[in-house]
Amino acid sequence: MPRVSEEHLERRRQQILDAARLCFARKGFHDSSMQDVFAESGLSAGAVYRYFKSKDDIIAALATQTMTEIREVMAEAIHAETLPTPAELIALLAQNIVARSGPEGPVRLAPQAWSLALVKPEATGYVREAILAMRDIWHEYADKMLTAGWLPEDADTNAVAVALIGLLPGFILQHLIIGDPSPETLARGVRTLLPYGEPATR
Amino acid sequence: MPRVSEEHLERRRQQILDAARLCFARKGFHDSSMQDVFAESGLSAGAVYRYFKSKDDIIAALATQTMTEIREVMAEAIHAETLPTPAELIALLAQNIVARSGPEGPVRLAPQAWSLALVKPEATGYVREAILAMRDIWHEYADKMLTAGWLPEDADTNAVAVALIGLLPGFILQHLIIGDPSPETLARGVRTLLPYGEPATR
Amino acid sequence: MPRVSEEHLERRRQQILDAARLCFARKGFHDSSMQDVFAESGLSAGAVYRYFKSKDDIIAALATQTMTEIREVMAEAIHAETLPTPAELIALLAQNIVARSGPEGPVRLAPQAWSLALVKPEATGYVREAILAMRDIWHEYADKMLTAGWLPEDADTNAVAVALIGLLPGFILQHLIIGDPSPETLARGVRTLLPYGEPATR
Amino acid sequence: MPRVSEEHLERRRQQILDAARLCFARKGFHDSSMQDVFAESGLSAGAVYRYFKSKDDIIAALATQTMTEIREVMAEAIHAETLPTPAELIALLAQNIVARSGPEGPVRLAPQAWSLALVKPEATGYVREAILAMRDIWHEYADKMLTAGWLPEDADTNAVAVALIGLLPGFILQHLIIGDPSPETLARGVRTLLPYGEPATR
DNA sequence: CATGAATGAGGCTTCATTCAT
DNA sequence: GATGAATGAAGCCTCATTCAT
Incomplete structure (x- = not known):
């Protein structure tokens, strides 16, 4: 009995991917830090790591x-x-x-x-x-x-x-x-x- | 070991480039550390930095x-x-x-x-x-x-x-x-x- | 240890400054390493750099x-x-x-x-x-x-x-x-x- | 039976001190490297170290x-x-x-x-x-x-x-x-x- | 006597990831 | 579920000094 809908989860995932895409397109995989992704996505470190297991995963x-x-x-x-x-x-x-x-x-x-x-x-x-x-x-x-x-x-x-x-x-x-x-x-x-x-x- | 020939200098330079090429080909620019290059070239940090002013330079x-x-x-x-x-x-x-x-x-x-x-x-x-x-x-x-x-x-x-x-x-x-x-x-x-x-x- | 009070943050800042003051008074700005400050403050490198963006800043x-x-x-x-x-x-x-x-x-x-x-x-x-x-x-x-x-x-x-x-x-x-x-x-x-x-x- | 005159030695010493003074006045003791002193004095590392045992000595x-x-x-x-x-x-x-x-x-x-x-x-x-x-x-x-x-x-x-x-x-x-x-x-x-x-x- | 190439320890800083709250 | 403070290994580079030539 999940608290949040499957759809919500997917939305969060995509929100993170969108933010990461901006960062990576601008500065590259390596030169974008996870901090950059946190900032761009408006989410906390913990939140992002709930949806992706690692930077490589993203x-x-x-x-x-x-x-x-x-x-x-x-x-x-x-x-x-x-x-x-x-x-x-x-x-x-x-x-x-x-x-x-x-x-x-x-x-x-x-x-x-x-x-x-x-x-x-x-x-x-x-x-x-x-x-x-x-x-x-x-x-x-x-x-x-x-x-x-x-x-x-x-x-x-x-x-x-x-x-x-x-x-x-x-x-x-x-x-x-x-x-x-x-x-x-x-x-x-x-x-x-x-x-x-x-x-x-x- | 001073007053070495121009040729010696060029050889050293190439020695470093060769070592760096191996490292970079194997592990990529970013995942090769300068330590890797030092080890592969058999030279010390200081020696390498005498010939190239930075990793980016190499x-x-x-x-x-x-x-x-x-x-x-x-x-x-x-x-x-x-x-x-x-x-x-x-x-x-x-x-x-x-x-x-x-x-x-x-x-x-x-x-x-x-x-x-x-x-x-x-x-x-x-x-x-x-x-x-x-x-x-x-x-x-x-x-x-x-x-x-x-x-x-x-x-x-x-x-x-x-x-x-x-x-x-x-x-x-x-x-x-x-x-x-x-x-x-x-x-x-x-x-x-x-x-x-x-x-x-x- | 998130969502700490403003006061906690200020205390940490002062904790770092106090540690740095000891180090600098003892050994001088230059001869005190950041490692000295980490050790004296009991904090990790990352923690110190969360509060001050560089040694010069401290x-x-x-x-x-x-x-x-x-x-x-x-x-x-x-x-x-x-x-x-x-x-x-x-x-x-x-x-x-x-x-x-x-x-x-x-x-x-x-x-x-x-x-x-x-x-x-x-x-x-x-x-x-x-x-x-x-x-x-x-x-x-x-x-x-x-x-x-x-x-x-x-x-x-x-x-x-x-x-x-x-x-x-x-x-x-x-x-x-x-x-x-x-x-x-x-x-x-x-x-x-x-x-x-x-x-x-x- | 020294090869060079005492006077010559003293002149060299002063030459180094003069160069060092310029460097230190410009950039400070710590931020002037010995390389700076070599360059400013027009002498080699070995030469300078023949007259002064260390940077601190200068x-x-x-x-x-x-x-x-x-x-x-x-x-x-x-x-x-x-x-x-x-x-x-x-x-x-x-x-x-x-x-x-x-x-x-x-x-x-x-x-x-x-x-x-x-x-x-x-x-x-x-x-x-x-x-x-x-x-x-x-x-x-x-x-x-x-x-x-x-x-x-x-x-x-x-x-x-x-x-x-x-x-x-x-x-x-x-x-x-x-x-x-x-x-x-x-x-x-x-x-x-x-x-x-x-x-x-x- | 002079040269300058070489050494290598050590300095500052970054950053992916974790976990107590 | 979410937060964000904290970790600490590892990275790049500098520089006083030495010593073979």
Whole structure:
């Protein structure tokens, strides 16, 4: 007979994650202290530790959540009625990334999660799963490209997925660190290289 | 042990960088303590601090050095007599990356540097420069692609560079975190997508 | 041990200041380590740093407190119903100083604060204020001397304050470093020089 | 059969003391590192340590030298043919102090030495001696005041010295920390209080 | 005689986490 | 359930001094 509703608990959890996301996006996993999270969330130390067992726990939850969101955008896109060309798909994803890349946006957590995966065995697992899941979707997309006749019949769609998936981290890094390439520029580059469905073929 | 040669000094510097590289590749920038570096280098705290004024200084030197090395491999490749196809070029780079990706290899520093750039203003500068320099080389390559007739005459070679550059971080992350795609797989994927110079066109 | 009273917090603060005063009086600001303060106070590092943000902060609090105390003694004395002669006043102050000059007494902090003010810009401010405040009181006293007819009508009471204020640091240094002059000796010297209110004038 | 002349050694010693004086006046005993002294003197670590056995040794030499200088000025003054009044004497001394109080002047070492004497047993000795020697001179002056008829015949000239000596540290501190009182102001204050030899007596 | 690279103890401070209230 | 004061290990770096060259 819990005193507080399940819903209340979930709300508290999310409140903490939101605060942590702001902190981590601003200052990074390591340079944000738990004190920062307490202050940002408006909760006490004890309260936060009731919902998460450790700082790593919060990071794991947040990293997973963030990578899941990007994946969902992509999943939705490739399941649309008309198959988007790579350029269209990438334009959509890049726009979404930009929208979530503000100074406190969740996309800033992605490179930190990649880095963490190299260094903390506990993190390796969930980052790995997230990347594999992402690659599965790209694989699925590559299969559809094959079906659409955009790839030779004997194409190794897994290899194609391995190649295409790089477009995203490439864009994320350029966007976050340099700040310049617009989604349109990236899409134009991709369209130039992979001009499927364009009026003029190569 | 005074009045040592310039060369000795440089050797000491490199000795410290080598030790730091091992530490950082193994445990990450943050989780490697300076004590780790002292122990790994066989030098005392004071000795290390004679050559580098802070831990951040070592990180900067190492990150810059590492990113420069990768860039040089690429620069050399695209200046070869015969212009490599994207697949050939990527195969070469990916092989190089794999060779430097052992448990203590310098490539493991790259994602850490990207992450650092988002979080430490002092790091932003040199990581940014490294990425821009890399993109310049890709831009140069894209220009050569144009000249080789692999791109339409009105192609935006800058946009092409923005797209192509992603192949590298994409591969690095997959290789370091998942461990699976071989350089050949990546090259095959690229060759499938960009079949320039292949006997049979699409 | 949360949700403690305001009073508890203040007690802790004073507990730390008391411990620090002992340490600093014994070994000086610089030669007392924070570890010494932790040990003397019976608190952990973290606890101390909850109340003071740095060692300098503790020093500042202590120096100010100490200089304020001496000033209060003097303020009280010169506001007494009957104006004390310089000799009486100095006797009182010197007695007070001796009482606070034990091996762990706060007066030992004064010369250290003067020294600090020459060397640490952050300290200059509060030491300066303390000296100026002290001089204001001496100025006030000099004005009363004028009113009492102890000074010529056209006397520059500010200049008199500048001169008289030296009696204190002079006594403090002699007492702390040499150990010998008693308050009575000093008072006798002053009475000899400034025999106001004495039965026989010069 | 020394290789270098005694004179050369003495010159080196003084070169080091001069450099150290600059450093210590600027940043204080503690905050000046030996490295600072090496740099300022243009000598190597080994060279400096050939002439002084330790940092404390340099401090001791410098503190003693400085306090001796001030004493000599005073000794000379009171041995002049005509006995100066206290106001005249103090004016002279204060002028001398001001002249040596520049940002790198030796007078800045005095308060540091006083402070040191409270804290380092090795320093207590020589600071104590310096103060006692100074007081001896004031005592001598007080005796002359007696002879000049400025003091009652039964005056305790030692007590008078104890009182008068404070004028100097008082002025030094006000001058160094606050910066304001001019030698003239101090002298005017003293003349007001001790108007010996003035046309109009009290 | 001089050099200056090397030493290494020790200083200040931070911060994830706990638990008495 | 919540609070927040307290813990204490561990991190980065400085600096007086030595001694091989």
